Amino acid sequence: MWTELHSMFYNRLVKMGFRAHHVSEIYKRAKEVVESTRKNSGSKPVLRKLIARIHTLDYRLNLDKKTMRIAVLHDKWVELKLKWYSYLNKYLEAR
Numbered sequence: 001m002w003t004e005l006h007s008m009f010y011n012r013l014v015k016m017g018f019r020a021h022h023v024s025e026i027y028k029r030a031k032e033v034v035e036s037t038r039k040n041s042g043s044k045p046v047l048r049k050l051i052a053r054i055h056t057l058d059y060r061l062n063l064d065k066k067t068m069r070i071a072v073l074h075d076k077w078v079e080l081k082l083k084w085y086s087y088l089n090k091y092l093e094a095r
Helices: 002-015 020-039 086-093
Strands: 059-062 067-073 076-081
Touching: 002 020
Parallel strands: none
Antiparallel strands: 059 067, 067 076
8 A cells, every 4th residue: 555655646745845754644644544534434534633743854943042943845944933931941951
């Protein structure tokens, strides 16, 4: 099944700008949706929690500026300002 998915979609997804490790995650999530649909007799799967999995290659954490850069596509990054609490400073002092 993986080789079929790979041959059908890999080039398309890479042309759309997804990184190679994103493509494998897309395969996994698609397979989970299909299996869930089969278990539910064809009804739509229910999303219970919205979870974002961020691969270690897809983010850069800058604790000095308290920002996180997240890779969206090959050359596109989004920078987020982290919500910071004063008690977190003790963990930074230990580094």
